[in-house]
Amino acid sequence: MTDVRIDGLTKAFGGRPVLRGVDLAVESGRLVAILGASGSGKTTLLRLLSGFERPDAGTIRTGGRMLSGPGVHVPPERRQIGYVAQEGALFPHLSVADNIVFGLPRRERRARHRVAELLELVGLPRFYAGRPPHELSGGEQQRVALARALAPNPGLVLLDEPFSSLDAALRSDTRAAVATALAAAGATALLVTHDQSEALSMGHQVAVLREGRLVQVASPETLYRRPVDAALAQFIGEAVLLPGVAGAGRVTCALGDLPLAPGMPRGAVEVLVRPEQLRLDRAGTGVRARVCDLTFYGHDSQVRLSLAGGGPAVELIARVHGQSEFRPGETVMVAVDGEVVAYPRTAPVPAAPQSRQPALVIATPEHSR
Amino acid sequence: MIAAAADVSAEAPPVASRRRRPPVGLLAAGAVGALLVLLPIVVTLAQAAQVDLQEAAALLFRPLVGRLLRNTLALVAASTLASAIVGTAAAWCIERTDLPARRRWAVLVAVPLAIPPFITSYAWVSLSADLQDFMGALLVVTSAYYPLIYLPVAAALRGMDPALEETARSLGNGPWTSFLRVVLPQLRPALLGGMLLVALNVLVEFGAFSLLRFRTFTTEIYAEYRTGFAGPDASLLATVLIALCLAFLFAEARLRGGARYARIGSGTRRTATRHPLGGARIPVLLGFAALTVATIGVPLGMIAFWLTQPGAAAVSPADVSIPLLVGATTASLGYGAAGAALTMLLALPLGFLATRYDGRLIAVLERTAYLAQGVPGIVVALALVTLTVHALQPLYQSAALLVVAYAILFLPLALVSVRAALVQSQRGLEEAARSLGLGWTGVAWRVVLPLAGPGLGAAAAMVFISVVIELTATLLLAPIGTKTLATQVWADTSTLAFAAAAPYAALMTVISLGATWLLARRFGALRTVAAGVKVQAT
Numbered sequence: 071m072t073d074v075r076i077d078g079l080t081k082a083f084g085g086r087p088v089l090r091g092v093d094l095a096v097e098s099g100r101l102v103a104i105l106g107a108s109g110s111g112k113t114t115l116l117r118l119l120s121g122f123e124r125p126d127a128g129t130i131r132t133g134g135r136m137l138s139g140p141g142v143h144v145p146p147e148r149r150q151i152g153y154v155a156q157e158g159a160l161f162p163h164l165s166v167a168d169n170i171v172f173g174l175p176r177r178e179r180r181a182r183h184r185v186a187e188l189l190e191l192v193g194l195p196r197f198y199a200g201r202p203p204h205e206l207s208g209g210e211q212q213r214v215a216l217a218r219a220l221a222p223n224p225g226l227v228l229l230d231e232p233f234s235s236l237d238a239a240l241r242s243d244t245r246a247a248v249a250t251a252l253a254a255a256g257a258t259a260l261l262v263t264h265d266q267s268e269a270l271s272m273g274h275q276v277a278v279l280r281e282g283r284l285v286q287v288a289s290p291e292t293l294y295r296r297p298v299d300a301a302l303a304q305f306i307g308e309a310v311l312l313p314g315v316a317g318a319g320r321v322t323c324a325l326g327d328l329p330l331a332p333g334m335p336r337g338a339v340e341v342l343v344r345p346e347q348l349r350l351d352r353a354g355t356g357v358r359a360r361v362c363d364l365t366f367y368g369h370d371s372q373v374r375l376s377l378a379g380g381g382p383a384v385e386l387i388a389r390v391h392g393q394s395e396f397r398p399g400e401t402v403m404v405a406v407d408g409e410v411v412a413y414p415r416t417a418p419v420p421a422a423p424q425s426r427q428p429a430l431v432i433a434t435p436e437h438s439r
Numbered sequence: 440m441i442a443a444a445a446d447v448s449a450e451a452p453p454v455a456s457r458r459r460r461p462p463v464g465l466l467a468a469g470a471v472g473a474l475l476v477l478l479p480i481v482v483t484l485a486q487a488a489q490v491d492l493q494e495a496a497a498l499l500f501r502p503l504v505g506r507l508l509r510n511t512l513a514l515v516a517a518s519t520l521a522s523a524i525v526g527t528a529a530a531w532c533i534e535r536t537d538l539p540a541r542r543r544w545a546v547l548v549a550v551p552l553a554i555p556p557f558i559t560s561y562a563w564v565s566l567s568a569d570l571q572d573f574m575g576a577l578l579v580v581t582s583a584y585y586p587l588i589y590l591p592v593a594a595a596l597r598g599m600d601p602a603l604e605e606t607a608r609s610l611g612n613g614p615w616t617s618f619l620r621v622v623l624p625q626l627r628p629a630l631l632g633g634m635l636l637v638a639l640n641v642l643v644e645f646g647a648f649s650l651l652r653f654r655t656f657t658t659e660i661y662a663e664y665r666t667g668f669a670g671p672d673a674s675l676l677a678t679v680l681i682a683l684c685l686a687f688l689f690a691e692a693r694l695r696g697g698a699r700y701a702r703i704g705s706g707t708r709r710t711a712t713r714h715p716l717g718g719a720r721i722p723v724l725l726g727f728a729a730l731t732v733a734t735i736g737v738p739l740g741m742i743a744f745w746l747t748q749p750g751a752a753a754v755s756p757a758d759v760s761i762p763l764l765v766g767a768t769t770a771s772l773g774y775g776a777a778g779a780a781l782t783m784l785l786a787l788p789l790g791f792l793a794t795r796y797d798g799r800l801i802a803v804l805e806r807t808a809y810l811a812q813g814v815p816g817i818v819v820a821l822a823l824v825t826l827t828v829h830a831l832q833p834l835y836q837s838a839a840l841l842v843v844a845y846a847i848l849f850l851p852l853a854l855v856s857v858r859a860a861l862v863q864s865q866r867g868l869e870e871a872a873r874s875l876g877l878g879w880t881g882v883a884w885r886v887v888l889p890l891a892g893p894g895l896g897a898a899a900a901m902v903f904i905s906v907v908i909e910l911t912a913t914l915l916l917a918p919i920g921t922k923t924l925a926t927q928v929w930a931d932t933s934t935l936a937f938a939a940a941a942p943y944a945a946l947m948t949v950i951s952l953g954a955t956w957l958l959a960r961r962f963g964a965l966r967t968v969a970a971g972v973k974v975q976a977t
Contacts, residue, residue, distance in 0.1 A: 121609075155605065157600070159602035161621055
């Protein structure tokens with residue numbers, strides 16, 4: 071068990087800053103997801119931790135030991151930090167068992183020390199030991215890579231987008247197996263990912279990296295419910311952002327007078343509503359809106375709405391369960407569940423709500439009857 | 440050549456399914472190349488079989504053969520090992536360290552492939568006669584062939600997932616242990632393949648050893664030919680040499696077909712972090728400088744030196760005249776063009792069969808064509824002399840026969856590139872073009888040619904270069920009175936008239952380096968060139 075302490079970590083490549091003063095403290099035994107878009111510096115952060123690159127400034131300590139700092143650079147092989155690369159990087163010339171014992175002293179390598187135990191830990195059958203890596207599926211390769219990283223009992227394990235190359239079906243199984251194995255081994259872990267749902271579902275804490283800076287480090291719930299700014303809100307999930315005016319505990323916007331979470335600013339604000347907070351109903355209370363189109367995903371549907379009434383057109387996105395049957399052109403009542411979050415309004419509010427593109431859109435023409 | 444490509448594609452409509460039987464005409468055209476390759480082997484074996492067993496035993500188990508075998512194998516072993524060490528070290532420094540001016544070194548390290556080994560030999564011999572021994576031969580062939588190791592090893596290093604090395608580091612291994620435990624095992628196929636190619640090239644090398652007066656099988660076969668014409672002695676020695684070559688060739692083919700440590704999985708490739716050379720920087724730079732001086736500086740420098748010397752300054756004075764020079768250059772270029780044309784004509788049907796149709800017969804034809812890599816130039820030449828003297832007298836010492844010899848020697852070289860080029864235009868694309876309303880002419884003109892044309896051009900160019908710098912077959916088969924650049928260098932150097940040889944050597948090197956440079960620039964692939972050079976040594 072090892073805690074990690076990073077202070078003022080800075081790194082530039084060829085004059086282009088990649089990390090700009092990152093501070094992060096990770097408690098021993100926790101799994102922290104580092105979430106960022108590509109180019110945010112998350113992989114660089116991992117490579118600095120593992121010692122493959124040297125920081126320009128700042129310090130890295132694990133378990134109270136200085137690994138990187140002014141005049142200090144412990145080489146990767148002496149850091150005792152496990153590393154799981156993007157595609158596992160299993161040694162193709164070695165069997166599964168030889169891969170797993172690779173980092174052990176010669177005597178333990180000969181004895182195939184702990185191979186069966188580690189295979190079990192990552193949820194693979196024992197007879198996999200003799201197989202060559204290329205006979206394994208992508209998910210199995212990742213599990214072996216984790217077993218190999220865990221074999222020398224590292225205090226800290228780094229995972230560099232370990233699930234990004236797996237297809238959706240394998241991904242959730244492999245995620246679960248990895249989380250279980252890490253918890254059982256009791257190792258502190260840092261998981262780098264660009265996948266919001268992966269970060270939210272796996273991390274005890276999520277650290278969001280944007281343009282080389284950590285913008286928020288919080289529990290997954292806090293991060294999703296109360297992101298520190300509107301851009302982060304859009305990055306973490308689908309978001310509807312509306313201009314509004316906030317008073318004491320309430321905010322007035324196109325969706326009506328809504329309860330505000332505590333500690334929010336007053337005056338001109340941007341209001342964040344998550345699509346699943348919107349309740350659609352053919353009758354009842356709320357604001358009138360017209361259904362523009364509907365995208366069906368099975369477990370749920372995404373509904374694009376346009377608010378009726380005067381003034382500039384306001385577009386909304388709602389998530390409704392897959393059984394609901396709304397039709398384009400229909401008028402519905404929109405109500406909001408729970409508290410909303412607000413940010414001081416500085417820049418103009420984006421005209422259209424941002425959302426991730428659906429994999430397949432079967433659009434219904436708006437004017438069909 | 441490009442027109443020929445269109446013709447061939449016309450024979451087989453692009454809509455052909457993979458299972459369809461190839462047209463008989465195409466099969467027959469493909470068979471011509473394969474049969475031509477078999478010809479010298481069959482003739483040599485037939486000639487050797489005429490010797491009765493006792494005589495054969497007496498001829499084979501004499502001390503001379505033992506000495507040749509020792510000489511040849513010791514040199515093969517030593518030069519292969521030396522090339523492996525130099526080539527791997529150079530590749531690692533260029534691909535994995537912060538060596539200054541890496542790109543420039545990468546080019547300089549590949550350049551020796553474009554300098555014919557017997558020119559390198561000429562340069563060293565004219566520098567010092569003391570080099571006419573084992574060490575001299577080792578120096579010459581190592582400096583000529585170590586790029587055959589460098590190129591595949593460097594490519595393997597580039598293709599290797601850097602995460603492998605990093606993972607090894609994170610598991611407690613230092614840089615050197617990581618290299619031994621992870622990097623080297625990944626390099627093994629590339630390294631062994633390259634070593635077998637070096638060995639094969641040293642086995643078939645003739646010109647370089649002849650000038651160094653180092654006796655190997657090839658030089659001895661030539662000596663026997665000179666004294667006893669195409670007698671049984673020469674055929675027996677040739678049979679032993681063919682057996683050795685084919686053994687290496689099969690080992691190489693098996694290796695290529697066998698275990699291949701491909702990357703597991705696919706995805707974005709990151710470039711590897713480079714190891715800082717630190718204090719080793721200056722010694723490593725000096726090493727590269729010494730390598731460049733030895734492999735490029737000495738050959739080019741000695742040519743330049745002798746160019747400025749009057750003919751009388753050489754050991755045996757001889758002069759060159761402009762008409763002689765022009766004549767030799769025209770002959771070399773003419774044979775180059777003719778050799779490239781015939782070789783491509785033979786390679787195209789084979790390449791087309793191999794990329795468009797399936798079947799046992801096609802596989803046999805293709806593999807037979809590749810056998811030519813294991814048949815030394817001296818053996819091909821000797822067999823063709825035997826054949827024409829005994830059966831086809833009018834062809835003996837005709838220009839046509841020499842061109843056929845070139846086609847046999849360089850068919851594998853052309854076939855590798857033709858195949859790669861034709862694969863570029865896949866049947867799926869051709870079918871898409873057909874579905875868009877193009878007839879077969881339209882497909883050939885607008886799809887096959889744009890895609891495969893450059894590759895076919897490269898193939899022809901490589902054969903052209905190889906013919907221009909070919910020595911052995913030219914020496915034995917050229918019509919009386921025909922002088923090419925290569926034979927002139929050889930003749931003048933043999934009589935120690937180094938100054939007289941210099942202009943021919945200079946022209947040949949300029950043509951070879953220039954054409955290779957154009958090829959590499961056009962296709963950015965010194966590797967393609969390297970694939971070719973492996974068969975050009977004779």
